[in-house]
Every structure is written in C-alpha cells, then in structure tokens.
Amino acid sequence: MTAADTQIERRWEQVHTWGPYGLLGIGALLAAVSSELMSAPGEWYAAGGLVLAAIVLQLWWNGTRSRRAGHGRIPSRAGTAYYVVRWVIAFALAWINPFFAFYAATGYMDADELIPGMWRRLGLFASAITVAGSQSGGLPPKSVAQWIGFAGLLVANSALQTVVAHLTEQEEQRSHQRAETISELERTNTALQQAHDENAALHAQLLVQAREAGVADERRRLAAEIHDTIAQGLTGIIAQLQVVANAPDLDIARTHLDRAAGLARHSLGEARRSVQNLAPVALENDGLPEALKNTVAEWGERTGVRAEFTVTGPAEQLHDEVSATLLRIAQEALSNTARHARATRAGVTLTFLGDEVILDIRDDGGGFDPLAVRERTGTGGFGLDGMRVRAERIAGHLTVESEPGHGTALSARVPLVRHDP
Incomplete structure (x- = not known):
C-alpha cells in the first residue's frame, strides 16, 4: 500500500x-x-x-x-x-x-x-x-399526498442507493482483483529471484565441472602434443645423431648435426607452446583485457604482422575460468593465423555486452572454406574444434566466417560471469 x-x-x-x-x-x-x-x-x-x-x-x-x-x-x-x-x-x-x-x-x-x-x-x-x-x-405520513410523496421518495432513495451499492461492489471487486494481481506479481517475482539464484548457483557449479573437465582435456591434449611433436622431434634427433656417429666424412656429419639442432629447436618451441597453453601465466597479475593486449602485442612483434587490440563496453572482472578460456582461444587463433593465414594485419576485439562477453579475432590472410576443411579432415581443422569445445564448455559458442582470399573472422560469445569476490 x-x-x-x-x-x-x-x-x-x-x-x-x-x-x-x-x-x-x-x-x-x-x-x-x-x-x-x-x-x-x-x-x-x-x-x-x-x-x-x-x-x-x-x-x-x-x-x-x-x-x-x-x-x-x-x-x-x-x-x-x-x-x-x-x-x-x-x-x-x-x-x-x-x-x-x-x-x-x-x-x-x-x-x-x-x-x-x-x-x-x-x-x-x-x-x-x-x-x-x-x-x-x-x-x-398523515395524508394521502404525504403517503404518495413518501412512496416516491422511498423509490428514489432506494434506486440511488442501489446504484451506489452496485458501483461500490464493482470497485471492491476491482480492488480485490488488483490486490490478487499484486500478490501474484510478488509471488512471481519471488519465484524469478529464486530461479535466478538457482541459475547462478548452477552456472557456478557448471564452471567448476568445466574446470575439472578442462583439466582432463588438457592432460589428454598435452599427452597428444608431446607424442606428436616433442616425442617425434626427439626421435628424429636420435636418428640424426646415429647417422652422425656412422658418418664417413665431416660434411655429412655437420649436415645431420644441423638437422638435429633444428629438430631440437622446433621441439623446444613446441614444448614451450604446450606449457603456455596449459597454464595462462598472463592472467596471474593482469585481468583479461590487459593480458590480451600484451598477448596481441607480443604476437605482432614476433610475427611481424600488424596487430591491434580493442576493448568496447565497460570492462568487468571476469571469472577465472571465463578469462582463461577466452585467452586460450585468442592464443590458438593467433597461432593459426601465424601458421596458415599469411596475413599482413590482424585484429582482436573484446566486447563487454550486457550479460555476454564477445571475443572477435580477424585477419586479412588467405582464408579457407570451413565446410571443405571439415569434410576433408572430419574436424573443424586448424584447432577450430578445440576452440569451439573451450567455448561450449562454459555455455558459450564459437562461430567462424572465412572464404578463400578474403581472410578469416572468429567470434567467441560466452556468458559474462563475474569474478568471485
């Protein structure tokens, strides 16, 4: 009231x-x-x-x-x-x-x-x-005229009071209906608040489960990468050194030593990349916007590609799992750009939009046909499935737009979950 x-x-x-x-x-x-x-x-x-x-x-x-x-x-x-x-x-x-x-x-x-x-x-x-x-x-009443007047006045008073009583009852009904509507709205608001709280708790639980699932996925991915890159590189180094041991002259030995050194450097780079993907140290002291800014700047200096980073919307402190997921998606996308796109420019945009966070990575490289790659490989190719799984793990999704000769654009949209106080 x-x-x-x-x-x-x-x-x-x-x-x-x-x-x-x-x-x-x-x-x-x-x-x-x-x-x-x-x-x-x-x-x-x-x-x-x-x-x-x-x-x-x-x-x-x-x-x-x-x-x-x-x-x-x-x-x-x-x-x-x-x-x-x-x-x-x-x-x-x-x-x-x-x-x-x-x-x-x-x-x-x-x-x-x-x-x-x-x-x-x-x-x-x-x-x-x-x-x-x-x-x-x-x-x-003391006369016939007074009786007639009394009867007329009684009818008039009764009719007036009947109308007033009817209007009053209608107003009471409307008031009662308004009160019921208000009560129903209050119950609905209470139920919505309870549902919101339950959704928040469920989302937090999903993030914990996603983190646990992510640990297992990272272990499997790291094991596969060690087998496919570092282990193969070490095998190649051993083979080259065996050739050197049996080489008839110095020139042949040097050639195989150079190959062994190249394989060692490549394996070292792969080991560093795996470790970096396993633990995003860039988030230890900085929030996601600053970590992305540094990542893009370092990537541009290392590859010689002109790279720009932009933040739109009011930046917020995100949940650790959300920040780690978006940073890893950006790192994987930039790595793909460096290895496959032959781009001259690349851009990364982080957008805070209401209850969503959007990460866009675009380049002006050679591009590709996503459907053709999927049909040929059975996966998204270029690490796209891994990025897509990362986004979906926290209730988000990844979209890819690319065309041969017209560059590539990736967009990861995930829920905005704030950092736990």
Missing part, C-alpha cells in the same frame, strides 16, 4: 469514527431549533434518552473497532448488530423529529462494511425508509 493509499484509508477511518457523532449533533441542533415539532415534554425526554443511547452505542462500537486492530471494516455479526440497533435509534428519533434523519443517513455510509452479502441491500432499504419518511414531512 502506498503512502497516498494509507492517507486515504486514515481519512475514511476518521469519517466512520466521527461522522455519526457529527450527523447526530446536526440532527439534535436542528430539532432543538424547530422545537415546535416536539410539543409534548415526553418527546423531549424520549429524544434526549435516544441521543444518549446513540452516543453510548457509538462509544461501544469505536472501542470494538480499536480492539479488532484493523479488522473493523470487515462485515461481522457485531457490525450487523451495531447497524441494526443504530437504525432502530435513528428511526425512533426521526419519528419524533424529521431532522434526525441526518443521523439515519449514517446507514448509507457504512452498510458495505458492517453487513455481509446481500443483507446490506436490506440495510440500505431500511435506512432509505427513515430518510424518505423525514423528507416527506415526517413519520408516519
């Missing part, structure tokens, strides 16, 4: 509390001014007693409302009894003096709050009888 609604509720409470006193006072004052309408002393005594009874009744009811602590505006048996006794007093006062119909009009104010269901229509009709009788000249 808003502050305005609370203020309106308070004012209505004041009207229901003090309104009957005010209307009773107006009726008593007008009755006293028109004293000729009460010629017998007994009527004065009766009116005074009834006014006192009305005051006592109102004091009792106000005390009951206070004890009910906010439930006084809900129809109840006590409210119905209060309404009936008040109507009897008002009817008796109006019978003595028509001006007491002001007090009888209190029945129009709170019938919907005191009388349950369809009985409130009967209560309104009873109040209309008292008011119409007073409007027609007092109760009881």
Whole structure:
C-alpha cells in the first residue's frame, strides 16, 4: 500500500469514527431549533434518552473497532448488530423529529462494511425508509399526498442507493482483483529471484565441472602434443645423431648435426607452446583485457604482422575460468593465423555486452572454406574444434566466417560471469 493509499484509508477511518457523532449533533441542533415539532415534554425526554443511547452505542462500537486492530471494516455479526440497533435509534428519533434523519443517513455510509452479502441491500432499504419518511414531512405520513410523496421518495432513495451499492461492489471487486494481481506479481517475482539464484548457483557449479573437465582435456591434449611433436622431434634427433656417429666424412656429419639442432629447436618451441597453453601465466597479475593486449602485442612483434587490440563496453572482472578460456582461444587463433593465414594485419576485439562477453579475432590472410576443411579432415581443422569445445564448455559458442582470399573472422560469445569476490 502506498503512502497516498494509507492517507486515504486514515481519512475514511476518521469519517466512520466521527461522522455519526457529527450527523447526530446536526440532527439534535436542528430539532432543538424547530422545537415546535416536539410539543409534548415526553418527546423531549424520549429524544434526549435516544441521543444518549446513540452516543453510548457509538462509544461501544469505536472501542470494538480499536480492539479488532484493523479488522473493523470487515462485515461481522457485531457490525450487523451495531447497524441494526443504530437504525432502530435513528428511526425512533426521526419519528419524533424529521431532522434526525441526518443521523439515519449514517446507514448509507457504512452498510458495505458492517453487513455481509446481500443483507446490506436490506440495510440500505431500511435506512432509505427513515430518510424518505423525514423528507416527506415526517413519520408516519398523515395524508394521502404525504403517503404518495413518501412512496416516491422511498423509490428514489432506494434506486440511488442501489446504484451506489452496485458501483461500490464493482470497485471492491476491482480492488480485490488488483490486490490478487499484486500478490501474484510478488509471488512471481519471488519465484524469478529464486530461479535466478538457482541459475547462478548452477552456472557456478557448471564452471567448476568445466574446470575439472578442462583439466582432463588438457592432460589428454598435452599427452597428444608431446607424442606428436616433442616425442617425434626427439626421435628424429636420435636418428640424426646415429647417422652422425656412422658418418664417413665431416660434411655429412655437420649436415645431420644441423638437422638435429633444428629438430631440437622446433621441439623446444613446441614444448614451450604446450606449457603456455596449459597454464595462462598472463592472467596471474593482469585481468583479461590487459593480458590480451600484451598477448596481441607480443604476437605482432614476433610475427611481424600488424596487430591491434580493442576493448568496447565497460570492462568487468571476469571469472577465472571465463578469462582463461577466452585467452586460450585468442592464443590458438593467433597461432593459426601465424601458421596458415599469411596475413599482413590482424585484429582482436573484446566486447563487454550486457550479460555476454564477445571475443572477435580477424585477419586479412588467405582464408579457407570451413565446410571443405571439415569434410576433408572430419574436424573443424586448424584447432577450430578445440576452440569451439573451450567455448561450449562454459555455455558459450564459437562461430567462424572465412572464404578463400578474403581472410578469416572468429567470434567467441560466452556468458559474462563475474569474478568471485
């Protein structure tokens, strides 16, 4: 409930509390001014007693409302009894003096709050009888014309109150529906918040599982790379050295020694690359944007290719697994560019976009046909499957756009998961 609604509720409470006193006072004052309408002393005594009874009744009811602590505006048996006794007093006062119909009009104010269901229509009709009788000249009617006037006024008052009661009931229904809608929205918001919290916990759990799966994948990948590169290189070195040992002259020995040295350098480079891919040391002291900037700059100096790095959107501290995944994808993509693309320019862009992080790597190299490579090799080729698996491991995805002679563009989109505090 808003502050305005609370203020309106308070004012209505004041009207229901003090309104009957005010209307009773107006009726008593007008009755006293028109004293000729009460010629017998007994009527004065009766009116005074009834006014006192009305005051006592109102004091009792106000005390009951206070004890009910906010439930006084809900129809109840006590409210119905209060309404009936008040109507009897008002009817008796109006019978003595028509001006007491002001007090009888209190029945129009709170019938919907005191009388349950369809009985409130009967209560309104009873109040209309008292008011119409007073409007027609007092109760009881003393002539045919007064009876006709009383009947017409009764119909008019009843019709007016019926319309008002109908509109009031409709407003109550709308208020009840609004309250139910608000409650339903609150329950929905609570459920959405719970779902959001559960999703966050699930995502964190998935990241942990992805990290564990990534360790196993890295072990398998490293074992394969050692077998395919370093182990083969060492085998080649041994073979060359065996040739040197049996070489008939010095020139042949030097040739095979040069080959062995080249294989050793190549194997050393492969070992360094495997270790670098296994543990992204660039993230030890820097965030992902700074690590990517340094990686791109070092790659450009090493390859002689013009390389640029750009960050768009407000940078945020990412979860370690997200940062490591994107850095490794960038390293693998740049390595592919250096080995296969024959590019003169390359660009890396890191975009923070709402609840996503986007890593774009593009070059102006020779390009290739991704579908043809997949059909020929059964995989994405050029390490694309490895990059795609890395992205999918953290609920992201990798897209590749390339065409022979028109360069290559890779885009990795992953959820933005912030760093654990």
